[in-house]
Amino acid sequence: MKLLDGKICAASLVSEISKKVTGYVASGLRKPHMTVILVGEHAPSESYVKSKIKSCESAGFESDLLRFSENVMEAELLARIAEINADPATDGVIVQLPLPKHINQQHIINAIDPEKDIDGFHPTNFGRMTLGQKAFRPATAYGICKLLQFYEIPVKAKHCVVIGRSNIVGKPISIMLSNDFEIGNATVTLAHIETPRELLLDETRRADIIVVAVGIPGFITEDMVKEGAVVIDVGINRLENGKLVGDVDFENVSKKCSWITPVPGGVGRMTVAALMINTLMAYQNNFDLI
Ligand code: NAP
Numbered sequence: 001m002k003l004l005d006g007k008i009c010a011a012s013l014v015s016e017i018s019k020k021v022t023g024y025v026a027s028g029l030r031k032p033h034m035t036v037i038l039v040g041e042h043a044p045s046e047s048y049v050k051s052k053i054k055s056c057e058s059a060g061f062e063s064d065l066l067r068f069s070e071n072v073m074e075a076e077l078l079a080r081i082a083e084i085n086a087d088p089a090t091d092g093v094i095v096q097l098p099l100p101k102h103i104n105q106q107h108i109i110n111a112i113d114p115e116k117d118i119d120g121f122h123p124t125n126f127g128r129m130t131l132g133q134k135a136f137r138p139a140t141a142y143g144i145c146k147l148l149q150f151y152e153i154p155v156k157a158k159h160c161v162v163i164g165r166s167n168i169v170g171k172p173i174s175i176m177l178s179n180d181f182e183i184g185n186a187t188v189t190l191a192h193i194e195t196p197r198e199l200l201l202d203e204t205r206r207a208d209i210i211v212v213a214v215g216i217p218g219f220i221t222e223d224m225v226k227e228g229a230v231v232i233d234v235g236i237n238r239l240e241n242g243k244l245v246g247d248v249d250f251e252n253v254s255k256k257c258s259w260i261t262p263v264p265g266g267v268g269r270m271t272v273a274a275l276m277i278n279t280l281m282a283y284q285n286n287f288d289l290i
Contacts, residue, residue, distance in 0.1 A: 004151055013146065121168060
């Protein structure tokens with residue numbers, strides 16, 4: 001078994017980005033700029049936001065963090081997003097999810113200018129991505145593709161099983177792996193909570209690549225995986241003892257895999273790296289650099 005190491009891959013991608021930024025700044029341009037909106041005091045969100053800001057520093061980007069209280073009204077957030085949309089000094093904006101229940105998440109996502117939507121969640125970007133057009137691709141799914149590419153894992157003509165159909169992970173990765181992208185052209189099965197257990201087992205046991213994003217520790221067990229499979233664990237789950245684990249029984253499944261992502265240090269790192277790629281693209285679009 002070999003590790004698909006998100007730390008190594010992300011560091012390499014961020015280093016490439018940083019070199020490009022150094023060149024742009026040397027030519028007289030300002031630095032790329034990411035704005036992060038954080039609502040409330042959700043501990044995992046605090047930690048994700050911290051790593052995004054830190055990665056901005058490594059990439060040579062400017063960033064700012066706008067904090068709002070848990071009780072902020074949807075209208076206030078929408079007004080702030082409108083200001084950011086109109087601000088030429090910001091290339092990309094992310095609203096850290098989840099949002100408090102009284103705020104309609106889709107209203108907020110839809111309010112972001114698609115040209116600044118570096119998370120790739122706006123319907124315009126999701127639609128463009130689905131159609132194979134130039135788009136900001138949803139960061140976790142894009143990060144997974146970049147990781148597979150970095151380790152030269154063959155995807156074309158392979159059988160992939162994606163478990164979980166959320167709009168932010170499962171659905172986009174299933175589309176990207178099946179589309180005619182640079183990392184794609186696989187035959188993809190998308191499983192979800194209504195997939196009968198026997199069907200799920202049939203599919204995962206034949207799969208060359210399994211991507212799991214359900215949020216259930218130990219969901220993928222050794223008996224569900226064929227010898228030599230590639231396993232991508234998107235899950236991030238905090239156990240009662242404080243340990244961070246994915247959706248895969250890593251200890252036992254890893255013995256059967258050819259490649260597997262660790263948690264932490266796998267897909268999470270790649271999500272942040274993909275955000276940096278998307279922010280650079282937004283900046284390059286702004287300055288007609290591509
Ligand atoms: P989500 O919105 O809760 O979606 C979970 C998906 O799993 C849903 O589609 C659900 O089906 C499906 N599901 C739940 N139980 C299932 C079961 N027993 N069998 C088959 N499918 C089942 O979660 P998410 O936002 O996609 O996140 C999933 C996990 O990834 C979480 O642990 C999250 O923390 C993590 N995550 C990690 C990153 C990263 O950067 N590494 C980024 C985002 C999320 P239904 O649609 O029918 O409900």
